[in-house]
Amino acid sequence: MTRTRIFSGVKPTGHLTLGNYLGAVRQWVREDQHRADALFCVVDLHALTVEHDPARVRRLSRQAATLLLASGLDPRLCTLFVQSHVDEHTRLSYLLECTATDGEMRRMIQYKEKTARERARGGSVRLSLLTYPVLMAADILAYGAHEVPVGDDQTQHVELTRDLAVRFNQRYGQVFTVPRATRPSVAARVMDLQDPTSKMGKSHADTAGIVYLLDEPDVVRRKVLRAVTDSGTSVEYDPEGRPGVANLLEVLAACSGGGRPEELAAEYDSYGALKKDTAEAVVEVLRPVRERHAELVADPSYVDGVLRAGAERARGLARPLVDRAHEAVGLLPPL
């Protein structure tokens, strides 16, 4: 039996948040890298789909890789690399553009939301934002991944990846593995502390409701204590009616490991106490990550070495599969 292969990625469009950590990274660290052949990728090409500053993208890519290691990814167990270091992603992406339809792309929720926001500001939208889910599909399919551990917001993109894999295989013969999304049982969608109806996203302009992995303990406490709650006073887990309190309960459950959000609700009779315990639980979860990050920053050649070896392994895995896809669609193999 072949070993399960896992692929996931994180975009260097901003500093990593508690949402990235609880929704994705922690599961990679605790479970995925131990039970499967897991590849984790800093997907820097995806950061170019929106207006970007080249120096910042470069800095954030390195920081993301360093933070993934600081969070506990172990290069002896898994493969960590940077997307643009492996040409097969863009090589395969074009073939998948020839498999997908434009209507399919325009139906992607993230695309619709981001274009609406951008157009409202009178801005333009890069073509790559439309085709971005195809590149994401290429990221996954190039490695024959079986599982894709992601937060809630990526489910639709993984569904598209499945559709493209099935369609390609039907048209041109069996080349791709059809992957499936996996998600954490709690905190699959951490909400913004100031706006609990929208996702805690790393590139939002207003940072008051976003906890970054590198925030100092006092900053974390301030952000959590100032979280917007709801007009009620009793603590209940009701994501629809009381999204602010539900979000705090989810974060507390995920960080304390002390039970389900529904059960935790019963232990509190005030919002103040809930916020205080949540703040401390988050501070404790982030403490070792910050400490390890500081050590790794002092040793950049270690991080470079990990990324170099990671890219080399990734290339070796993707190359034959992407070659096969090229051949299957009718391209003449190099002579």
Ligand code: AMP
């Ligand atoms: P991104 O920051 O968009 O590159 O996302 C990297 C990973 O973190 C993806 O698996 C996302 O689904 C996950 N993620 C991002 N933001 C959140 C959030 N607020 N809650 C849960 N998961 C998230």
Ligand code: TRP
């Ligand atoms: N689109 C993902 C996000 O915004 C990042 C990503 C790119 C990804 N390629 C991927 C995630 C492949 C999983 C697998 O979060």
